[in-house]
Amino acid sequence: MSSKSLPKFKLRGLILVLAVFSVLITLGNSFYATYEVQRSLLINNTLEANRVYAAKLAEVTDVFLDMAQDRLAYSAEMLSDQMHSEAGLVAEVRRLQEPTNTFNSVVVVNDKARVLAVSPEALGLSGETLHSRQARLSIAARAPVITDPFISAAGNYLISLSHPIFAANGEYLGYIAGSIYLQQKNILNDILGKHYYQDGSYLYVVDRNKTLIYHPNPERIGQRIEHNPAIDEVIAGNEGAYRVTNSQGVAMLAGFAPVTNAGWGVVAQRPNTMTLAGLDGHIIKVFLKSLPLVLLTLLGIWLSALLISRPLWQLASGTRQIDNTPLNNAQINNRTTQDNISHINSWYFEAAQLKRAIIKSMGLLNDKISQLHSDSHTDAMTELLNRRAMTQVLDSYQQAHTPFSVITLDIDLFKRINDTYGHDVGDEVIKKLAQLMRLQARKEDQLCRSGGEEFMIFLPNTSQDTAVRVAERLRELIAATDIPTVGTITVSLGVGHWSGADSATSINDTLKLADQALYQAKQQGRNQTVAL
Template sequence: MDLRRLILALTIASALISLANTLYASYQVQRQQLIDAALERNHAYATKLAASTEDFFDSVMQQLGYAALVVAGNFNDKRFLAAETERLFLQTDSFNSIAIINSRAEVLATSPQSLNLVGMQLQTLGATQSISSRRPLISQPYLSTAGNLVVFISHPVNDAHGNYLGAIAGTIYLKHENFLNRLLASHFYEDGSYLYVVDQHRRLIYHPLNERVGTTVQGNPAIDEVIAGISGKKQIVNSQHIEMLAGYATVPASGWGIVAQRPREATLAALDALMLQVLLNSLPAAAISLLFIWWCARQIARPLKQLASGARTMDQPETAEEIQRVHSWYYESSELKKAMLLGIGLLQKNINRLRHDAHTDPLTGLGNRRTLDQALQTWERENTPFSVMSVDVDHFKRVNDTYGHEAGDRVLQQLARHMRECARERDVFCRVGGEEFLILLPRTAPDVAQQVAQRLRLLIEQADMAPASHVTISVGIAHWPGSTPDLARVLKTADEMLYQAKRLGRNRVEVHAAVLAQP
């Protein structure tokens, strides 16, 4: 194969690979955009519906609270109680039934009266919780005596002296028509989306398929998070083994979780057809590109072919003239050499930078665990004794929570600077955790290390660690081989001393007793 055919084959292959890569990348980008948009849309809708449901519970609790004030002065007048329950039942369609019960959970009045519960003592979960708690309550869904899956919403009734008389309650039948049912059902279905609602026991309390209401769902990551009080969005495989794009939010008043989702297959259905159309539209441009590549390959190969032909006839007198006429428009070999030298120089620079980055903590500029391991290996090999100081910022989480993580980072940077000021240049400084540091002091006795630690502790205590004002540190000290001949164990011993300093009140230095006892 000559150079022209080789270049042509490689460039055509490159063009085809680039085209395929472009189409694939475009497909992946659009696919991810569709998924992200669907996740965001479902999360926004679930959040909005959760807020609407929360408003509904606030509204009905206000209705019950007002009614509780009204009936408190006439709690022994059964006709008045019956009229009030009827008014509350007919005023809105928020409840499927209304009941007033006394402190023994006996029904004094109901609406509708067809329930025939007056005089009965309720033993249902909602009634017993309401009587025992004596506070506004939204119960978890449960099966009533009539076999309905209900939510019991109650408000205590107290007399003018604050004495508990009973409660006024409204029940919502989750499988029946009511305002809450219509609120949850009034959302879009045309794009394949739907939603469902679960309680704290993973039980479906609303679902487009009414027969699934009341069933318990396991193995659904969205439900796991939403009943834990986490709102968010994610791709999941639901309990029916269908890939879904779910957004979810919690209803604080009831602890319910609302999940809005759409099958991923439905979301991506139109993308395949779109990519096929893109491919067909790209073919004419691809054909023109291939012709242009063929022409470029011919132009590139021509001078090299002429030079190769001249190389075969170098013993003939006319060869020099023929080579002279070759139109060579490439960079000369010296330019290639310069480029390679430049590339080698840049490569060495990058290697040195990578080596530095591999051994340095990017936030504080101190060493990392690679630096620590390298120093330990060297000192063990050379039998160099050393003291180790384990340093930790006291209540650092409070700094992050109060001032933010950016402020916490600045505190760590200032601490690193003060550590360098209190120690020697030959000492090894490492950041081994979020706010935990190690200082290795070669050929340093424990009492000297203790002095260094106390100096550092006082410096940090008195320093202005803006924006966090003042912070303190705790320090644990061990020595090798004084604390233990085991090199790995000496670091754990320093950590144990650090934890002892924490337990004894923080802002202190603790030294391993074994090394203090040595002469």
């Protein structure tokens, strides 16, 4: 592809595009970095807050279970000698169940799993024999037990805390159990539920079988949760935090901690989207706050691009003038361009160097053009005007209607000089003659070598008589001048006159007339001036 067909971008545009591109990339990058840092900070903080929160709630639950067990232990102690007093048993189960909401129900069961007393009585279990696995477990354990969730004889989904009752002699008498109904209002709801957040955070509790025993949505209680690493960890007795996806497919930030007394796990979690909801708004605020500075920066870039590109642009426009300059005016225009360029404020190093180089090369170019111009208009040997220059002189007279006289001049018997002394000496004679012509001429006269040893002198605004006097003076000067090797020479001269626009003859005819006059001077014996 040639360089002509390539698109030409302007430096200012290039600087602008580059700078704006850099600013936008930098801005985008810093916004992205800010966003990412804030995002990971928010996520980590939330994970940590949820872990701490789950640990706190697990601890509270542990304390509650301890307290509940203590109460049952106290009652078991009280009942050790009252197992046969129905009134005493009833009073104790009521005391334990009614004034507080620690337990939804309380039962005293003998070692045969028969219910001796129950509160509330409405459960209708009094006198019944319990067949549940949990009842058998409590009897077999003869120790404090916290059961897994199960459906009771009365049809409630519950967990049961039991404490064995021993007689003073150590005989096992049965147990007292308090139950917490998982799907109804209970003490766990009170402890855990009040911490339910409005911002999408919530917590739940699983038992050691990963079954939900507390959840803000009661319908979920009793469900088993699979494929949740947080639950696997917490059931294994570990505390920590995970990014998990919940059963509804929602990404969550979960903190978890075990309830060591019961082998349960508390999980506090918050949806990712809720955690990060404020972040977009925050980044937009950061963007809006930084916008004035960004615009100021862009303005600064635009001004800088303008300042940087201006000297180069001016230099380029300056040099473009050279392209558009016709060859014959090149020298004049180059000087104007050079002048214009020298006034360009090149305020930085490269532009200043470029300006210097352009001015210098234009100077050299002008000198070269002057030299060529002078060479093409000057006769090399005599440095008088050549025929081409002579034509231009005559054209200018014609155009300006300048009257002039012309003297044609020819060295007499020059061939003989050449033949006698050689061409080199002949050349010297020609040069000497040119020198003498220059001596005689006025500033406005134009001296021209029109042929080998023929010359012409144009005298503007000069009458024929004056021209004849000038010719005579020149002839006499030449004849009186001693030329080395040759001695003296003579010349013959013809004079013609063109009187301007109203002249009867043309310039060409005038030149022919002057030639004829010269011819006549030769004919008449040479060394003389003839005017026609």
